[in-house]
Amino acid sequence: MLHSKRAGNQTVVFKQPPVILAGYNVVGPKEGQGPLKDTFDMVLKDSYAHEKTWEKTEMKMLETSMKRAAAKANVPLDSVDYNLAGDLLNQIISSNYAARQIGLPFIGLYGACSTMALSTALGAMLIDGGFASKVLCSASSHHETAERQYRFPNEQGNQRAMYAQWTVTGAGSILLADQGEGPKITSATIGRILDYGETDTNNMGAAMAPAVADTILNHFQDLSRQPDYYDMIITGDLGMVGFQLLLEVLKRSGLRLSNNFSDCGVMIYSSEQDTHAGGSGCGCSAVVLTGHLLNKLKSRELQKILFVGSGSLHSSVSSQQGESMPAIGHAVSIEMN
Amino acid sequence: MLNNILPAFLVGGLLCVAGQLLMDLTKAKITPAHVLVGYVTGGVILGGLGLYEPLVRIGGAGATVPLSGFGYTLVKGAIEGAQSGGILGVLAGGVQTGATGIAVAVLFGYLTAIVFNPKG
Numbered sequence: 001m002l003h004s005k006r007a008g009n010q011t012v013v014f015k016q017p018p019v020i021l022a023g024y025n026v027v028g029p030k031e032g033q034g035p036l037k038d039t040f041d042m043v044l045k046d047s048y049a050h051e052k053t054w055e056k057t058e059m060k061m062l063e064t065s066m067k068r069a070a071a072k073a074n075v076p077l078d079s080v081d082y083n084l085a086g087d088l089l090n091q092i093i094s095s096n097y098a099a100r101q102i103g104l105p106f107i108g109l110y111g112a113c114s115t116m117a118l119s120t121a122l123g124a125m126l127i128d129g130g131f132a133s134k135v136l137c138s139a140s141s142h143h144e145t146a147e148r149q150y151r152f153p154n155e156q157g158n159q160r161a162m163y164a165q166w167t168v169t170g171a172g173s174i175l176l177a178d179q180g181e182g183p184k185i186t187s188a189t190i191g192r193i194l195d196y197g198e199t200d201t202n203n204m205g206a207a208m209a210p211a212v213a214d215t216i217l218n219h220f221q222d223l224s225r226q227p228d229y230y231d232m233i234i235t236g237d238l239g240m241v242g243f244q245l246l247l248e249v250l251k252r253s254g255l256r257l258s259n260n261f262s263d264c265g266v267m268i269y270s271s272e273q274d275t276h277a278g279g280s281g282c283g284c285s286a287v288v289l290t291g292h293l294l295n296k297l298k299s300r301e302l303q304k305i306l307f308v309g310s311g312s313l314h315s316s317v318s319s320q321q322g323e324s325m326p327a328i329g330h331a332v333s334i335e336m337n
Numbered sequence: 338m339l340n341n342i343l344p345a346f347l348v349g350g351l352l353c354v355a356g357q358l359l360m361d362l363t364k365a366k367i368t369p370a371h372v373l374v375g376y377v378t379g380g381v382i383l384g385g386l387g388l389y390e391p392l393v394r395i396g397g398a399g400a401t402v403p404l405s406g407f408g409y410t411l412v413k414g415a416i417e418g419a420q421s422g423g424i425l426g427v428l429a430g431g432v433q434t435g436a437t438g439i440a441v442a443v444l445f446g447y448l449t450a451i452v453f454n455p456k457g
Contacts, residue, residue, distance in 0.1 A: 052456075053456050054456065152368075153455065155455055156369075158368065158369060159360060159369070200364060200366065
């Protein structure tokens with residue numbers, strides 16, 4: 001059967017669910033002071049970490065997380081079949097340059113802040129499709145590199161809107177394998193782009209909430225599940241504003257909401273850290289997945305989670321020209337058993 | 338001295354508060370750059386209409402140091418230039434009175450660019 005692994009319109013269900021053998025993350029100093037500080041493998045002392053530019057720092061963080069995720073899983077790097085990664089910078093340079101150091105067959109991805117969910121979903125498809133037995137899936141972002149590209153030069157010290165989110169400095173990688181012990185990727189729902197016309201790039205949460213809601217609703221419909229199937233449904237980085245909007249949209253769509261919804265962007269910083277609406281950036285969901293979530297899964301505090309990456313797919317050019325922000329959400333279900 | 342400082346503080350402070358409120362009470366699309374250009378333009382218009390002069394008389398440096406003061410200086414020079422040199426005086430006059438501010442901006446901009454290495 002050609003479509004035997006497909007369920008409904010947008011979901012794939014893995015026949016032999018790929019296993020997350022290990023995850024590794026590197027974060028910046030601000031993240032290392034946040035509520036999840038104990039779940040990070042490496043915390044940088046400052047935003048440069050001995051590199052000449054912030055871009056080099058981000059590449060180094062990503063390279064480190066790729067190498068150490070493989071090492072943590074006791075997998076020699078040269079036995080990995082594919083290296084999947086993405087980031088926020090133009091032409092995804094952080095991933096390209098990190099992959100240059102790794103030397104594995106590389107697939108560069110751009111899903112903005114949904115990249116960790118996207119790379120995980122695609123990695124699982126490669127493995128369950130029989131095209132690979134081990135895949136590295138990664139994503140990274142850096143506060144200063146993202147600010148420079150999307151908003152203003154850091155030196156300008158621009159004031160931020162209260163509903164704006166703070167780009168996370170962080171890189172996270174997981175090593176997926178066709179066999180072994182660990183949490184399994186059981187299904188994935190690839191999102192479609194939704195654009196409700198938000199043009200204020202400070203308000204990414206509002207731009208992303210409808211797309212994330214759409215993916216979650218399709219996931220439940222495709223698999224005939226309800227939210228209470230999962231111990232936790234965790235969205236990527238909607239932030240305080242977007243997360244409230246998501247709950248509102250889901251409620252109005254008639255979904256029976258349980259209190260197991262959560263958001264990486266809301267969790268990563270405390271309110272004393274003055275980040276306004278919470279965290280964002282590819283690194284946000286990447287470091288929460290590879291740290292907090294994997295720990296909880298391994299300790300079996302969580303048995304089943306739905307990890308939904310959320311991305312706003314605008315560019316600095318499109319926003320300067322007044323275009324609205326197309327957004328996307330990708331969902332991956334991760335289960336222990 | 339207090340007679341100078343207090344009015345300067347009040348006038349300059351109020352001008353800055355207005356700029357801050359422009360950013361806080363509007364959508365984030367109004368950036369500091371918009372406020373900057375708006376203040377220079379506003380200073381030119383108010384100065385041209387003779388409405389900025391009283392502020393300078395009350396506030397002194399409190400009115401001339403903020404960016405609106407630069408607009409006021411430009412238009413003041415242009416008007417004086419027009420009286421002495423006609424149409425060409427309009428163009429030259431603004432730059433003549435603004436020369437100190439412009440030269441300082443060029444000098445310090447140059448020095449900063451030499452000393453620091455901006456990376457983003």
